[in-house]
Amino acid sequence: MLELGTDEFAKYPFLEGAGKILKDKGFPLSQFGTDPDLKSVVDKAYHRLKVSTKGGIYKSEIINGEASDSAREKEIFSFLLAIVLLKLTGMHTLIKRFALAEARRAENHLEKDLGKASDKSKIDLAIRIIYDLFNIEVIKEDEFFKIPVSDYLKHSTDFHEREWKLINRHVEGGKVLLTPDKTVRLIRKELGNYIISKITNAPTPPMISGLENIVKEFTSIGKDLTPSYVVTSGEYPPCIKHAIEVLEKGENLPHSGRFMLATFLLSKGQTVQQIAPLFKNAPDYNERVTLYQLNHLAGTSGSGTQYSCPSCEKLKTQSLCFATAECDTIINPLQFGKKRQ
Numbered sequence: 001m002l003e004l005g006t007d008e009f010a011k012y013p014f015l016e017g018a019g020k021i022l023k024d025k026g027f028p029l030s031q032f033g034t035d036p037d038l039k040s041v042v043d044k045a046y047h048r049l050k051v052s053t054k055g056g057i058y059k060s061e062i063i064n065g066e067a068s069d070s071a072r073e074k075e076i077f078s079f080l081l082a083i084v085l086l087k088l089t090g091m092h093t094l095i096k097r098f099a100l101a102e103a104r105r106a107e108n109h110l111e112k113d114l115g116k117a118s119d120k121s122k123i124d125l126a127i128r129i130i131y132d133l134f135n136i137e138v139i140k141e142d143e144f145f146k147i148p149v150s151d152y153l154k155h156s157t158d159f160h161e162r163e164w165k166l167i168n169r170h171v172e173g174g175k176v177l178l179t180p181d182k183t184v185r186l187i188r189k190e191l192g193n194y195i196i197s198k199i200t201n202a203p204t205p206p207m208i209s210g211l212e213n214i215v216k217e218f219t220s221i222g223k224d225l226t227p228s229y230v231v232t233s234g235e236y237p238p239c240i241k242h243a244i245e246v247l248e249k250g251e252n253l254p255h256s257g258r259f260m261l262a263t264f265l266l267s268k269g270q271t272v273q274q275i276a277p278l279f280k281n282a283p284d285y286n287e288r289v290t291l292y293q294l295n296h297l298a299g300t301s302g303s304g305t306q307y308s309c310p311s312c313e314k315l316k317t318q319s320l321c322f323a324t325a326e327c328d329t330i331i332n333p334l335q336f337g338k339k340r341q
């Protein structure tokens with residue numbers, strides 16, 4: 001069990017023990033809706049949530065700087081109150097966005113802590129967090145971090161870029177050598193899932209008098225962000241079904257996967273407006289950029305050329321192919337389900 005103080009909880013407020021700090025203060029949740037002294041915490045929680053709904057990462061002005069205990073407590077309480085507000089909206093889309101944004105934020109801190117060559121306590125803390133949450137034993141050696149090959153393979157299965165293939169990594173004595181950023185990148189998905197499960201498993205409190213309007217506002221934002229158009233994937237090839245599932249889970253689909261999905265659906269006659277909502281759950285969703293890119297692929301902007309869906313061979317090299325027997329000998333996903341002449 002980690003022994004943490006407010007400076008660590010301010011960076012990693014999802015860790016066990018953060019709630020106790022609030023409890024020890026003796027503030028009931030109802031007080032946040034009425035007490036003017038707690039208004040700044042409510043404002044911070046609101047801001048924290050708002051940033052995550054736009055796909056951004058909340059930046060604190062006190063982390064890594066001199067700050068009083070009360071400023072750090074405010075930081076922790078704003079995270080806890082944001083969770084309460086999320087629970088009151090009941091919007092899973094918002095929970096996912098918030099969890100992913102907070103995971104990215106924690107990732108930045110873990111990376112910085114691991115990279116602090118002169119501060120052993122910070123490095124030890126980051127290593128302990130990774131071990132306690134994800135059971136990965138990280139050992140520091142010179143400027144690298146070593147993790148067992150089995151853990152590396154387990155946690156890198158969703159990484160399709162070449163650099164993550166084991167053959168392209170430096171391996172010594174059954175351990176993979178990683179830089180601080182790569183070490184942390186490896187647990188990004190798990191960190192997000194960990195925060196999602198913490199929020200999902202937290203009890204939903206009764207409505208807090210005085211905060212109804214904030215809850216109403218975020219419920220409405222959550223409804224707007226929930227895809228209203230769901231593509232029926234029944235007749236689609238496995239690669240396309242997989243890409244849709246990744247997006248529906250709010251996980252990151254690589255650029256090559258987005259290109260495949262968009263060009264496939266465009267070739268099937270779907271419009272840019274029909275396809276765009278599929279990307280709403282992507283952690284880095286931006287409506288303007290998504291529409292711009294889709295219009296570009298559809299040939300309705302830019303050069304006017306409509307891009308084609310890549311071949312199965314190309315998709316295999318991009319680790320986007322999930323062939324089943326039904327794929328038979330087709331050479332392009334667009335041929336899936338069609339009888340050969």
Ligand code: SF4
Pocket residue numbers: 237238239240311312313315316320321322323324327330331332333336
């Ligand atoms: S064989 Fe082609 S259609 Fe089938 S999953 Fe692979 S890329 Fe998709």
